[in-house]
Amino acid sequence: MSLRVVKPLTIVPAMLLSTDVPESDYAPYSAATTYELGARCIVVSDHAVYESLVAGNVGSTPATSPAKWVRVSATNRWKLFDLVNSSRTVRAASLFYEIKPGAAVNALAVLNLSGATSIRIRVTDPVYGLVYDRSTTLISAPAFASWYDWFYADRVSDPQHVALDLPSFPAATIRVDLTGDSSLGVGTLLLGQAKAIAETRYGSRVGIRDYSRKESNEWGDVDLVQRAFARVCSLPAIVPHASKWRTAQLLDSLRATPTLWIAVDDDSLLTVFGWYRDYEILISYPTFSELSLEIEGLT
Known part of the structure:
Protein backbone atom coordinates (compact mmCIF):
# COMPACT_ATOMS: atom_id res chain seq x y z
CA MET A 1 0.00 0.00 0.00
CA SER A 2 1.72 3.15 -1.20
CA LEU A 3 1.46 6.35 0.79
CA ARG A 4 0.91 9.05 -1.83
CA VAL A 5 0.83 12.82 -1.66
CA VAL A 6 -0.68 15.30 -4.10
CA LYS A 7 0.38 18.93 -3.86
CA PRO A 8 -2.43 20.94 -5.49
CA LEU A 9 -1.66 22.85 -8.64
CA THR A 10 -2.55 26.53 -8.27
CA ILE A 11 -5.44 27.25 -10.64
CA VAL A 12 -5.26 30.72 -12.17
CA PRO A 13 -7.97 32.38 -14.31
CA ALA A 14 -6.15 31.62 -17.57
CA MET A 15 -6.48 27.90 -16.86
CA LEU A 16 -10.27 27.96 -16.50
CA LEU A 17 -11.69 27.56 -20.00
CA SER A 18 -15.38 27.30 -19.18
CA THR A 19 -17.93 26.57 -16.45
CA ASP A 20 -21.69 26.87 -15.95
CA VAL A 21 -21.31 28.25 -12.40
CA PRO A 22 -22.17 31.97 -12.50
CA GLU A 23 -20.11 34.64 -10.79
CA SER A 24 -23.06 36.65 -9.51
CA ASP A 25 -22.89 36.44 -5.72
CA TYR A 26 -23.30 40.24 -5.45
CA ALA A 27 -23.23 43.19 -7.82
CA PRO A 28 -19.76 44.03 -9.17
CA TYR A 29 -17.93 46.86 -7.42
CA SER A 30 -18.57 50.30 -8.85
CA ALA A 31 -16.55 53.39 -7.91
CA ALA A 32 -19.71 55.49 -8.34
CA THR A 33 -21.74 53.49 -5.82
CA THR A 34 -21.95 54.46 -2.14
CA TYR A 35 -21.66 51.37 0.07
CA GLU A 36 -23.04 51.29 3.59
CA LEU A 37 -21.56 49.41 6.53
CA GLY A 38 -21.81 45.66 5.87
CA ALA A 39 -22.64 46.02 2.18
CA ARG A 40 -20.97 43.50 -0.10
CA CYS A 41 -19.77 43.47 -3.67
CA ILE A 42 -17.60 41.30 -5.90
CA VAL A 43 -14.39 42.30 -7.64
CA VAL A 44 -14.40 40.19 -10.78
CA SER A 45 -10.70 40.69 -11.49
CA ASP A 46 -9.88 39.20 -8.06
CA HIS A 47 -12.78 36.69 -8.13
CA ALA A 48 -13.45 37.75 -4.54
CA VAL A 49 -16.27 39.00 -2.33
CA TYR A 50 -15.60 42.14 -0.24
CA GLU A 51 -17.55 43.70 2.63
CA SER A 52 -17.61 47.38 3.50
CA LEU A 53 -16.23 48.25 6.94
CA VAL A 54 -17.57 51.80 7.01
CA ALA A 55 -20.70 53.74 6.10
CA GLY A 56 -20.69 56.10 3.14
CA ASN A 57 -17.95 54.09 1.41
CA VAL A 58 -17.45 55.53 -2.08
CA GLY A 59 -14.53 55.58 -4.49
CA SER A 60 -12.30 53.26 -2.42
CA THR A 61 -11.06 50.26 -4.40
CA PRO A 62 -11.63 47.14 -2.22
CA ALA A 63 -8.34 45.39 -2.99
CA THR A 64 -6.25 48.44 -2.05
CA SER A 65 -8.33 49.91 0.81
CA PRO A 66 -7.95 47.59 3.83
CA ALA A 67 -9.28 50.25 6.22
CA LYS A 68 -12.59 50.36 4.35
CA TRP A 69 -12.98 46.88 2.89
CA VAL A 70 -12.36 43.31 4.05
CA ARG A 71 -12.07 40.30 1.79
CA VAL A 72 -14.76 37.79 2.79
CA ALA A 104 1.11 17.04 -16.79
CA VAL A 105 -1.16 15.90 -13.96
CA ASN A 106 -2.15 12.37 -13.04
CA ALA A 107 -4.43 13.02 -10.04
CA LEU A 108 -7.74 14.80 -9.57
CA ALA A 109 -9.83 15.06 -6.42
CA VAL A 110 -13.18 16.60 -5.53
CA LEU A 111 -13.60 17.01 -1.77
CA ASN A 112 -16.25 18.02 0.73
CA LEU A 113 -19.06 17.16 -1.64
CA SER A 114 -22.70 17.70 -0.79
CA GLY A 115 -25.68 16.33 -2.67
CA ALA A 116 -23.56 14.75 -5.43
CA THR A 117 -24.78 11.60 -7.12
CA SER A 118 -22.30 11.09 -9.97
CA ILE A 119 -19.11 12.45 -11.50
CA ARG A 120 -17.68 12.25 -15.01
CA ILE A 121 -14.04 13.09 -15.76
CA ARG A 122 -12.76 13.57 -19.31
CA VAL A 123 -9.25 14.33 -20.53
CA THR A 124 -8.85 15.57 -24.11
CA ASP A 125 -5.52 16.10 -25.84
CA PRO A 126 -5.32 18.40 -28.90
CA VAL A 127 -3.38 15.75 -30.84
CA TYR A 128 -4.70 12.41 -29.55
CA GLY A 129 -8.27 13.47 -28.83
CA LEU A 130 -10.26 11.98 -25.96
CA VAL A 131 -7.77 9.92 -23.92
CA TYR A 132 -9.75 9.44 -20.69
CA ASP A 133 -13.47 9.24 -19.98
CA ARG A 134 -14.77 7.79 -16.73
CA SER A 135 -18.09 8.10 -14.93
CA THR A 136 -18.57 7.10 -11.30
CA THR A 137 -21.66 6.84 -9.13
CA LEU A 138 -21.22 8.61 -5.80
CA ILE A 139 -24.15 7.03 -3.95
CA SER A 140 -23.35 4.22 -1.50
CA ALA A 141 -25.53 1.69 0.29
CA PRO A 142 -26.03 2.14 4.06
CA ALA A 143 -23.31 0.61 6.25
CA PHE A 144 -24.05 -2.92 7.49
CA ALA A 145 -27.16 -2.97 5.31
CA SER A 146 -29.69 -5.75 5.74
CA TRP A 147 -31.79 -6.76 2.78
CA TYR A 148 -34.49 -4.37 3.97
CA ASP A 149 -32.00 -1.50 4.31
CA TRP A 150 -30.61 -2.26 0.86
CA PHE A 151 -33.97 -1.64 -0.75
CA TYR A 152 -35.59 0.97 1.52
CA ALA A 153 -33.02 2.82 3.62
CA ASP A 154 -31.57 6.18 2.61
CA ARG A 155 -28.55 6.08 0.35
CA VAL A 156 -25.43 7.98 1.42
CA SER A 157 -23.61 10.40 -0.89
CA ASP A 158 -19.82 9.98 -0.87
CA PRO A 159 -18.14 13.15 0.45
CA GLN A 160 -15.16 12.90 -1.91
CA HIS A 161 -13.82 11.27 -5.04
CA VAL A 162 -10.17 10.77 -6.01
CA ALA A 163 -8.87 9.69 -9.43
CA LEU A 164 -5.21 8.67 -9.53
CA ASP A 165 -5.06 7.28 -13.05
CA LEU A 166 -5.30 10.33 -15.29
CA PRO A 167 -3.01 10.10 -18.34
CA SER A 168 -0.28 12.73 -18.23
CA PHE A 169 -0.76 14.91 -21.31
CA PRO A 170 0.67 18.40 -20.62
CA ALA A 171 -1.45 20.11 -23.31
CA ALA A 172 -4.70 18.36 -22.43
CA THR A 173 -7.93 19.90 -21.16
CA ILE A 174 -9.73 18.30 -18.22
CA ARG A 175 -13.49 18.47 -17.87
CA VAL A 176 -15.30 17.54 -14.66
CA ASP A 177 -19.10 17.13 -14.65
CA LEU A 178 -21.01 16.64 -11.38
CA THR A 179 -24.70 15.84 -11.05
CA GLY A 180 -26.77 15.79 -7.89
CA ASP A 181 -29.73 17.28 -6.09
CA SER A 182 -30.61 20.85 -5.18
CA SER A 183 -27.86 20.95 -2.52
CA LEU A 184 -25.03 20.06 -4.92
CA GLY A 185 -21.76 21.60 -3.78
CA VAL A 186 -17.98 21.10 -3.98
CA GLY A 187 -15.54 22.23 -1.30
CA THR A 188 -12.32 21.64 -3.24
CA LEU A 189 -11.35 20.61 -6.75
CA LEU A 190 -7.65 19.92 -7.01
CA LEU A 191 -5.25 18.71 -9.69
CA GLY A 192 -1.67 17.60 -9.28
CA GLN A 193 0.94 14.88 -9.50
CA ALA A 194 0.49 11.96 -7.12
CA LYS A 195 3.86 10.93 -5.68
CA ALA A 196 4.55 7.80 -3.63
CA ILE A 197 6.74 8.59 -0.63
CA ALA A 198 6.50 5.41 1.48
CA GLU A 199 4.68 2.13 2.06
CA THR A 200 1.77 2.38 4.48
CA ARG A 201 1.76 -0.11 7.36
CA TYR A 202 -1.17 -1.46 9.33
CA GLY A 203 -1.93 0.41 12.54
CA SER A 204 -3.15 3.77 11.21
CA ARG A 205 -5.34 5.78 13.60
CA VAL A 206 -8.08 8.08 12.35
CA GLY A 207 -10.30 10.46 14.33
CA ILE A 208 -11.49 14.04 14.44
CA ARG A 209 -10.68 17.28 16.23
CA ASP A 210 -14.09 18.73 17.05
CA TYR A 211 -14.56 22.50 17.26
CA SER A 212 -18.15 22.24 18.50
CA ARG A 213 -19.06 24.08 21.69
CA LYS A 214 -19.99 21.98 24.72
CA GLU A 215 -20.73 24.01 27.85
CA SER A 216 -22.42 23.12 31.14
CA ASN A 217 -24.05 25.65 33.44
CA GLU A 218 -24.19 25.54 37.25
CA TRP A 219 -27.32 23.36 37.20
CA GLY A 220 -25.78 20.77 34.94
CA ASP A 221 -27.63 21.73 31.77
CA VAL A 222 -25.49 21.18 28.68
CA ASP A 223 -25.46 23.57 25.74
CA LEU A 224 -24.29 21.88 22.54
CA VAL A 225 -23.51 23.88 19.42
CA GLN A 226 -22.29 21.86 16.46
CA ARG A 227 -19.39 23.45 14.61
CA ALA A 228 -16.76 22.33 12.13
CA PHE A 229 -14.34 19.48 12.72
CA ALA A 230 -10.99 18.45 11.30
CA ARG A 231 -10.03 14.88 10.45
CA VAL A 232 -6.81 13.78 12.18
CA CYS A 233 -4.73 10.79 11.17
CA SER A 234 -1.62 9.04 12.47
CA LEU A 235 0.12 7.10 9.73
CA PRO A 236 2.88 4.52 10.21
CA ALA A 237 4.91 3.71 7.10
CA ILE A 238 8.23 2.30 5.98
CA VAL A 239 10.82 3.84 3.65
CA PRO A 240 13.75 2.05 1.98
CA HIS A 241 17.08 3.45 3.15
CA ALA A 242 17.90 4.57 -0.38
CA SER A 243 14.77 6.77 -0.43
CA LYS A 244 14.69 8.20 3.08
CA TRP A 245 16.54 11.41 2.18
CA ARG A 246 14.28 12.13 -0.81
CA THR A 247 11.22 11.44 1.35
CA ALA A 248 12.48 13.83 4.03
CA GLN A 249 13.18 16.53 1.42
CA LEU A 250 9.68 16.21 -0.01
CA LEU A 251 8.07 16.37 3.42
CA ASP A 252 10.19 19.40 4.31
CA SER A 253 8.90 21.17 1.20
CA LEU A 254 5.27 20.43 2.14
CA ARG A 255 5.33 21.98 5.62
CA ALA A 256 2.39 24.33 6.22
CA THR A 257 1.02 23.42 2.79
CA PRO A 258 -2.49 22.05 2.11
CA THR A 259 -1.83 18.63 0.60
CA LEU A 260 -3.86 15.55 -0.26
CA TRP A 261 -2.57 12.53 1.71
CA ILE A 262 -3.63 9.11 0.41
CA ALA A 263 -2.62 6.29 2.74
CA VAL A 264 -4.61 3.60 0.90
CA ASP A 265 -6.12 3.89 -2.57
CA ASP A 266 -9.95 3.90 -2.67
CA ASP A 267 -10.21 4.35 1.10
CA SER A 268 -11.96 7.64 1.89
CA LEU A 269 -11.25 7.38 5.60
CA LEU A 270 -7.49 7.22 4.97
CA THR A 271 -7.55 10.05 2.41
CA VAL A 272 -7.07 13.40 4.15
CA PHE A 273 -6.75 16.89 2.72
CA GLY A 274 -4.71 18.94 5.15
CA TRP A 275 -1.24 19.52 6.56
CA TYR A 276 1.17 17.47 8.60
CA ARG A 277 1.89 18.59 12.14
CA ASP A 278 5.14 16.68 12.35
CA TYR A 279 6.95 13.64 11.03
CA GLU A 280 9.71 11.39 12.31
CA ILE A 281 11.96 8.93 10.53
CA LEU A 282 13.33 6.17 12.75
CA ILE A 283 16.33 4.38 11.24
CA SER A 284 15.59 1.07 12.91
CA TYR A 285 16.43 -1.71 10.42
CA PRO A 286 19.32 -2.48 8.06
CA THR A 287 17.34 -1.98 4.85
CA PHE A 288 14.45 0.34 5.70
CA SER A 289 13.41 3.06 8.12
CA GLU A 290 10.13 3.70 9.90
CA LEU A 291 8.18 6.87 9.11
CA SER A 292 5.49 8.26 11.40
CA LEU A 293 3.24 11.11 10.22
CA GLU A 294 0.70 13.18 12.16
CA ILE A 295 -1.77 14.77 9.74
CA GLU A 296 -4.56 17.22 10.45
CA GLY A 297 -7.24 17.83 7.87
CA LEU A 298 -8.73 21.17 6.94
CA THR A 299 -12.19 21.85 8.31
Whole structure:
Protein backbone atom coordinates (compact mmCIF):
# COMPACT_ATOMS: atom_id res chain seq x y z
CA MET A 1 0.00 0.00 0.00
CA SER A 2 1.72 3.15 -1.20
CA LEU A 3 1.46 6.35 0.79
CA ARG A 4 0.91 9.05 -1.83
CA VAL A 5 0.83 12.82 -1.66
CA VAL A 6 -0.68 15.30 -4.10
CA LYS A 7 0.38 18.93 -3.86
CA PRO A 8 -2.43 20.94 -5.49
CA LEU A 9 -1.66 22.85 -8.64
CA THR A 10 -2.55 26.53 -8.27
CA ILE A 11 -5.44 27.25 -10.64
CA VAL A 12 -5.26 30.72 -12.17
CA PRO A 13 -7.97 32.38 -14.31
CA ALA A 14 -6.15 31.62 -17.57
CA MET A 15 -6.48 27.90 -16.86
CA LEU A 16 -10.27 27.96 -16.50
CA LEU A 17 -11.69 27.56 -20.00
CA SER A 18 -15.38 27.30 -19.18
CA THR A 19 -17.93 26.57 -16.45
CA ASP A 20 -21.69 26.87 -15.95
CA VAL A 21 -21.31 28.25 -12.40
CA PRO A 22 -22.17 31.97 -12.50
CA GLU A 23 -20.11 34.64 -10.79
CA SER A 24 -23.06 36.65 -9.51
CA ASP A 25 -22.89 36.44 -5.72
CA TYR A 26 -23.30 40.24 -5.45
CA ALA A 27 -23.23 43.19 -7.82
CA PRO A 28 -19.76 44.03 -9.17
CA TYR A 29 -17.93 46.86 -7.42
CA SER A 30 -18.57 50.30 -8.85
CA ALA A 31 -16.55 53.39 -7.91
CA ALA A 32 -19.71 55.49 -8.34
CA THR A 33 -21.74 53.49 -5.82
CA THR A 34 -21.95 54.46 -2.14
CA TYR A 35 -21.66 51.37 0.07
CA GLU A 36 -23.04 51.29 3.59
CA LEU A 37 -21.56 49.41 6.53
CA GLY A 38 -21.81 45.66 5.87
CA ALA A 39 -22.64 46.02 2.18
CA ARG A 40 -20.97 43.50 -0.10
CA CYS A 41 -19.77 43.47 -3.67
CA ILE A 42 -17.60 41.30 -5.90
CA VAL A 43 -14.39 42.30 -7.64
CA VAL A 44 -14.40 40.19 -10.78
CA SER A 45 -10.70 40.69 -11.49
CA ASP A 46 -9.88 39.20 -8.06
CA HIS A 47 -12.78 36.69 -8.13
CA ALA A 48 -13.45 37.75 -4.54
CA VAL A 49 -16.27 39.00 -2.33
CA TYR A 50 -15.60 42.14 -0.24
CA GLU A 51 -17.55 43.70 2.63
CA SER A 52 -17.61 47.38 3.50
CA LEU A 53 -16.23 48.25 6.94
CA VAL A 54 -17.57 51.80 7.01
CA ALA A 55 -20.70 53.74 6.10
CA GLY A 56 -20.69 56.10 3.14
CA ASN A 57 -17.95 54.09 1.41
CA VAL A 58 -17.45 55.53 -2.08
CA GLY A 59 -14.53 55.58 -4.49
CA SER A 60 -12.30 53.26 -2.42
CA THR A 61 -11.06 50.26 -4.40
CA PRO A 62 -11.63 47.14 -2.22
CA ALA A 63 -8.34 45.39 -2.99
CA THR A 64 -6.25 48.44 -2.05
CA SER A 65 -8.33 49.91 0.81
CA PRO A 66 -7.95 47.59 3.83
CA ALA A 67 -9.28 50.25 6.22
CA LYS A 68 -12.59 50.36 4.35
CA TRP A 69 -12.98 46.88 2.89
CA VAL A 70 -12.36 43.31 4.05
CA ARG A 71 -12.07 40.30 1.79
CA VAL A 72 -14.76 37.79 2.79
CA SER A 73 -14.14 34.86 0.47
CA ALA A 74 -13.68 33.79 -3.10
CA THR A 75 -16.72 34.10 -5.34
CA ASN A 76 -18.99 31.10 -5.66
CA ARG A 77 -17.37 30.18 -8.98
CA TRP A 78 -13.88 30.15 -7.45
CA LYS A 79 -14.49 28.75 -3.96
CA LEU A 80 -13.58 25.23 -5.03
CA PHE A 81 -10.10 26.47 -6.02
CA ASP A 82 -9.32 28.51 -2.87
CA LEU A 83 -8.09 25.48 -0.84
CA VAL A 84 -10.49 26.43 1.97
CA ASN A 85 -12.26 23.10 2.19
CA SER A 86 -15.14 24.31 4.36
CA SER A 87 -16.45 26.75 1.73
CA ARG A 88 -18.34 25.25 -1.19
CA THR A 89 -19.08 26.15 -4.77
CA VAL A 90 -22.79 25.43 -5.14
CA ARG A 91 -25.14 25.01 -8.07
CA ALA A 92 -28.36 23.03 -8.01
CA ALA A 93 -28.58 19.73 -9.91
CA SER A 94 -25.40 19.91 -12.02
CA LEU A 95 -22.19 21.80 -12.68
CA PHE A 96 -19.10 21.48 -14.84
CA TYR A 97 -15.59 22.89 -15.03
CA GLU A 98 -13.24 22.67 -17.99
CA ILE A 99 -9.61 23.36 -17.12
CA LYS A 100 -6.37 23.47 -19.09
CA PRO A 101 -3.65 23.15 -16.43
CA GLY A 102 -0.74 23.55 -18.85
CA ALA A 103 1.19 20.81 -17.04
CA ALA A 104 1.11 17.04 -16.79
CA VAL A 105 -1.16 15.90 -13.96
CA ASN A 106 -2.15 12.37 -13.04
CA ALA A 107 -4.43 13.02 -10.04
CA LEU A 108 -7.74 14.80 -9.57
CA ALA A 109 -9.83 15.06 -6.42
CA VAL A 110 -13.18 16.60 -5.53
CA LEU A 111 -13.60 17.01 -1.77
CA ASN A 112 -16.25 18.02 0.73
CA LEU A 113 -19.06 17.16 -1.64
CA SER A 114 -22.70 17.70 -0.79
CA GLY A 115 -25.68 16.33 -2.67
CA ALA A 116 -23.56 14.75 -5.43
CA THR A 117 -24.78 11.60 -7.12
CA SER A 118 -22.30 11.09 -9.97
CA ILE A 119 -19.11 12.45 -11.50
CA ARG A 120 -17.68 12.25 -15.01
CA ILE A 121 -14.04 13.09 -15.76
CA ARG A 122 -12.76 13.57 -19.31
CA VAL A 123 -9.25 14.33 -20.53
CA THR A 124 -8.85 15.57 -24.11
CA ASP A 125 -5.52 16.10 -25.84
CA PRO A 126 -5.32 18.40 -28.90
CA VAL A 127 -3.38 15.75 -30.84
CA TYR A 128 -4.70 12.41 -29.55
CA GLY A 129 -8.27 13.47 -28.83
CA LEU A 130 -10.26 11.98 -25.96
CA VAL A 131 -7.77 9.92 -23.92
CA TYR A 132 -9.75 9.44 -20.69
CA ASP A 133 -13.47 9.24 -19.98
CA ARG A 134 -14.77 7.79 -16.73
CA SER A 135 -18.09 8.10 -14.93
CA THR A 136 -18.57 7.10 -11.30
CA THR A 137 -21.66 6.84 -9.13
CA LEU A 138 -21.22 8.61 -5.80
CA ILE A 139 -24.15 7.03 -3.95
CA SER A 140 -23.35 4.22 -1.50
CA ALA A 141 -25.53 1.69 0.29
CA PRO A 142 -26.03 2.14 4.06
CA ALA A 143 -23.31 0.61 6.25
CA PHE A 144 -24.05 -2.92 7.49
CA ALA A 145 -27.16 -2.97 5.31
CA SER A 146 -29.69 -5.75 5.74
CA TRP A 147 -31.79 -6.76 2.78
CA TYR A 148 -34.49 -4.37 3.97
CA ASP A 149 -32.00 -1.50 4.31
CA TRP A 150 -30.61 -2.26 0.86
CA PHE A 151 -33.97 -1.64 -0.75
CA TYR A 152 -35.59 0.97 1.52
CA ALA A 153 -33.02 2.82 3.62
CA ASP A 154 -31.57 6.18 2.61
CA ARG A 155 -28.55 6.08 0.35
CA VAL A 156 -25.43 7.98 1.42
CA SER A 157 -23.61 10.40 -0.89
CA ASP A 158 -19.82 9.98 -0.87
CA PRO A 159 -18.14 13.15 0.45
CA GLN A 160 -15.16 12.90 -1.91
CA HIS A 161 -13.82 11.27 -5.04
CA VAL A 162 -10.17 10.77 -6.01
CA ALA A 163 -8.87 9.69 -9.43
CA LEU A 164 -5.21 8.67 -9.53
CA ASP A 165 -5.06 7.28 -13.05
CA LEU A 166 -5.30 10.33 -15.29
CA PRO A 167 -3.01 10.10 -18.34
CA SER A 168 -0.28 12.73 -18.23
CA PHE A 169 -0.76 14.91 -21.31
CA PRO A 170 0.67 18.40 -20.62
CA ALA A 171 -1.45 20.11 -23.31
CA ALA A 172 -4.70 18.36 -22.43
CA THR A 173 -7.93 19.90 -21.16
CA ILE A 174 -9.73 18.30 -18.22
CA ARG A 175 -13.49 18.47 -17.87
CA VAL A 176 -15.30 17.54 -14.66
CA ASP A 177 -19.10 17.13 -14.65
CA LEU A 178 -21.01 16.64 -11.38
CA THR A 179 -24.70 15.84 -11.05
CA GLY A 180 -26.77 15.79 -7.89
CA ASP A 181 -29.73 17.28 -6.09
CA SER A 182 -30.61 20.85 -5.18
CA SER A 183 -27.86 20.95 -2.52
CA LEU A 184 -25.03 20.06 -4.92
CA GLY A 185 -21.76 21.60 -3.78
CA VAL A 186 -17.98 21.10 -3.98
CA GLY A 187 -15.54 22.23 -1.30
CA THR A 188 -12.32 21.64 -3.24
CA LEU A 189 -11.35 20.61 -6.75
CA LEU A 190 -7.65 19.92 -7.01
CA LEU A 191 -5.25 18.71 -9.69
CA GLY A 192 -1.67 17.60 -9.28
CA GLN A 193 0.94 14.88 -9.50
CA ALA A 194 0.49 11.96 -7.12
CA LYS A 195 3.86 10.93 -5.68
CA ALA A 196 4.55 7.80 -3.63
CA ILE A 197 6.74 8.59 -0.63
CA ALA A 198 6.50 5.41 1.48
CA GLU A 199 4.68 2.13 2.06
CA THR A 200 1.77 2.38 4.48
CA ARG A 201 1.76 -0.11 7.36
CA TYR A 202 -1.17 -1.46 9.33
CA GLY A 203 -1.93 0.41 12.54
CA SER A 204 -3.15 3.77 11.21
CA ARG A 205 -5.34 5.78 13.60
CA VAL A 206 -8.08 8.08 12.35
CA GLY A 207 -10.30 10.46 14.33
CA ILE A 208 -11.49 14.04 14.44
CA ARG A 209 -10.68 17.28 16.23
CA ASP A 210 -14.09 18.73 17.05
CA TYR A 211 -14.56 22.50 17.26
CA SER A 212 -18.15 22.24 18.50
CA ARG A 213 -19.06 24.08 21.69
CA LYS A 214 -19.99 21.98 24.72
CA GLU A 215 -20.73 24.01 27.85
CA SER A 216 -22.42 23.12 31.14
CA ASN A 217 -24.05 25.65 33.44
CA GLU A 218 -24.19 25.54 37.25
CA TRP A 219 -27.32 23.36 37.20
CA GLY A 220 -25.78 20.77 34.94
CA ASP A 221 -27.63 21.73 31.77
CA VAL A 222 -25.49 21.18 28.68
CA ASP A 223 -25.46 23.57 25.74
CA LEU A 224 -24.29 21.88 22.54
CA VAL A 225 -23.51 23.88 19.42
CA GLN A 226 -22.29 21.86 16.46
CA ARG A 227 -19.39 23.45 14.61
CA ALA A 228 -16.76 22.33 12.13
CA PHE A 229 -14.34 19.48 12.72
CA ALA A 230 -10.99 18.45 11.30
CA ARG A 231 -10.03 14.88 10.45
CA VAL A 232 -6.81 13.78 12.18
CA CYS A 233 -4.73 10.79 11.17
CA SER A 234 -1.62 9.04 12.47
CA LEU A 235 0.12 7.10 9.73
CA PRO A 236 2.88 4.52 10.21
CA ALA A 237 4.91 3.71 7.10
CA ILE A 238 8.23 2.30 5.98
CA VAL A 239 10.82 3.84 3.65
CA PRO A 240 13.75 2.05 1.98
CA HIS A 241 17.08 3.45 3.15
CA ALA A 242 17.90 4.57 -0.38
CA SER A 243 14.77 6.77 -0.43
CA LYS A 244 14.69 8.20 3.08
CA TRP A 245 16.54 11.41 2.18
CA ARG A 246 14.28 12.13 -0.81
CA THR A 247 11.22 11.44 1.35
CA ALA A 248 12.48 13.83 4.03
CA GLN A 249 13.18 16.53 1.42
CA LEU A 250 9.68 16.21 -0.01
CA LEU A 251 8.07 16.37 3.42
CA ASP A 252 10.19 19.40 4.31
CA SER A 253 8.90 21.17 1.20
CA LEU A 254 5.27 20.43 2.14
CA ARG A 255 5.33 21.98 5.62
CA ALA A 256 2.39 24.33 6.22
CA THR A 257 1.02 23.42 2.79
CA PRO A 258 -2.49 22.05 2.11
CA THR A 259 -1.83 18.63 0.60
CA LEU A 260 -3.86 15.55 -0.26
CA TRP A 261 -2.57 12.53 1.71
CA ILE A 262 -3.63 9.11 0.41
CA ALA A 263 -2.62 6.29 2.74
CA VAL A 264 -4.61 3.60 0.90
CA ASP A 265 -6.12 3.89 -2.57
CA ASP A 266 -9.95 3.90 -2.67
CA ASP A 267 -10.21 4.35 1.10
CA SER A 268 -11.96 7.64 1.89
CA LEU A 269 -11.25 7.38 5.60
CA LEU A 270 -7.49 7.22 4.97
CA THR A 271 -7.55 10.05 2.41
CA VAL A 272 -7.07 13.40 4.15
CA PHE A 273 -6.75 16.89 2.72
CA GLY A 274 -4.71 18.94 5.15
CA TRP A 275 -1.24 19.52 6.56
CA TYR A 276 1.17 17.47 8.60
CA ARG A 277 1.89 18.59 12.14
CA ASP A 278 5.14 16.68 12.35
CA TYR A 279 6.95 13.64 11.03
CA GLU A 280 9.71 11.39 12.31
CA ILE A 281 11.96 8.93 10.53
CA LEU A 282 13.33 6.17 12.75
CA ILE A 283 16.33 4.38 11.24
CA SER A 284 15.59 1.07 12.91
CA TYR A 285 16.43 -1.71 10.42
CA PRO A 286 19.32 -2.48 8.06
CA THR A 287 17.34 -1.98 4.85
CA PHE A 288 14.45 0.34 5.70
CA SER A 289 13.41 3.06 8.12
CA GLU A 290 10.13 3.70 9.90
CA LEU A 291 8.18 6.87 9.11
CA SER A 292 5.49 8.26 11.40
CA LEU A 293 3.24 11.11 10.22
CA GLU A 294 0.70 13.18 12.16
CA ILE A 295 -1.77 14.77 9.74
CA GLU A 296 -4.56 17.22 10.45
CA GLY A 297 -7.24 17.83 7.87
CA LEU A 298 -8.73 21.17 6.94
CA THR A 299 -12.19 21.85 8.31
